[in-house]
Amino acid sequence: MNDEAPASAASRSSLCDLVVVAFEHRRAAELAELIRRQGGIPVSAPAMREVAGENRAELKNYLQELADGQVDVVVLLTGVGLKTLVRQVADHFSPADVAAALRRATLIARGPKPVAALRELGLTPQWTVPEPHTWEQLLQLVDDKVPVGGKTVAVQEYGLPNEQLLHGLTQRGARVRRVSIYRWEYPENLAPLRHGVRCVLDGQAAAAVFTSAQQVHNVWAFVENEFENEFDLWAQRLQHMVVASVGPVCSRALREHGIEPDLEASPPKMGVMVHLLAREARGCLDRKRSASEPSPQGNANSPSR
Numbered sequence: 001m002n003d004e005a006p007a008s009a010a011s012r013s014s015l016c017d018l019v020v021v022a023f024e025h026r027r028a029a030e031l032a033e034l035i036r037r038q039g040g041i042p043v044s045a046p047a048m049r050e051v052a053g054e055n056r057a058e059l060k061n062y063l064q065e066l067a068d069g070q071v072d073v074v075v076l077l078t079g080v081g082l083k084t085l086v087r088q089v090a091d092h093f094s095p096a097d098v099a100a101a102l103r104r105a106t107l108i109a110r111g112p113k114p115v116a117a118l119r120e121l122g123l124t125p126q127w128t129v130p131e132p133h134t135w136e137q138l139l140q141l142v143d144d145k146v147p148v149g150g151k152t153v154a155v156q157e158y159g160l161p162n163e164q165l166l167h168g169l170t171q172r173g174a175r176v177r178r179v180s181i182y183r184w185e186y187p188e189n190l191a192p193l194r195h196g197v198r199c200v201l202d203g204q205a206a207a208a209v210f211t212s213a214q215q216v217h218n219v220w221a222f223v224e225n226e227f228e229n230e231f232d233l234w235a236q237r238l239q240h241m242v243v244a245s246v247g248p249v250c251s252r253a254l255r256e257h258g259i260e261p262d263l264e265a266s267p268p269k270m271g272v273m274v275h276l277l278a279r280e281a282r283g284c285l286d287r288k289r290s291a292s293e294p295s296p297q298g299n300a301n302s303p304s305r
Helices: 004-012 028-037 056-067 079-088 095-102 112-120 135-145 163-171 191-201 213-226 228-239 248-256 270-292
Strands: 019-022 041-044 049-052 073-076 106-109 152-156 175-179 182-185 207-210 242-245
Touching: 019 028, 019 191, 028 041, 028 270, 041 191, 049 079, 056 079, 056 095, 056 152, 056 175, 073 079, 073 112, 079 095, 079 112, 079 152, 079 182, 106 112, 106 135, 135 163, 152 163, 163 175, 191 213, 191 228, 207 213, 207 248, 207 270, 213 228, 213 248, 242 248, 242 270
Parallel strands: 019 041, 019 207, 073 106, 073 152, 152 175, 207 242
Antiparallel strands: 049 182
């Protein structure tokens, strides 16, 4: 029965035999399998990786501040950030020590991944940011539930600082304590990313899927640097493909680069995005193809507009 389920789903999918380039890194194999089960042909092209920072002393100071009760609120933006923090301070703080320190503060988790990472430490956040888990929803939660005026708020960041969030917290009177745990870099092996971009440039791909804003920025920078003479072609190809986004933050990044996503997952989850793609891909391609065809002129039988 389990063996028949993927084939049945694929037979109903509009993704059948379409090449889909996916730039996800951490869950690349999982995303490829989701696409394959829907009948698509996945091309995994990881565009980034997390690299732990070299600031272990700073992270240990942060944990000590937590343990001493000097931090009132902790905002956890990613699950991988918390897991990396635990590894980075392991020579001085055990996981139980980290949990005890975090327990001294009010915990705000941006979404399900930091919630899951907290649970691994035996913790439950007092507040979870509602979908689609953007910095706007986070600030709204602060306004509604967690007044931060005069309080020290630690923000456990992802690869880059979220300046809008930091500014918003400062405007609300918080003393913001930035905690930079890891940074984003390109993968060590760039061959899959080059291959994925090449599939788009050569017109082999029918769809491209993006799963984070930083991923979008990395891909565009990579194309601009490594395929400089074909950068305009890159944008043209995407305009004639199906571009799927995992959620509003990712979509915003695509728009910053001049691409309006055809599909956006709601709720912002990878599986939801793939099922949406499987349902809508052919229709999107047909509409784009029709829009790009020259309309007949001077044809007496064509309808007037």
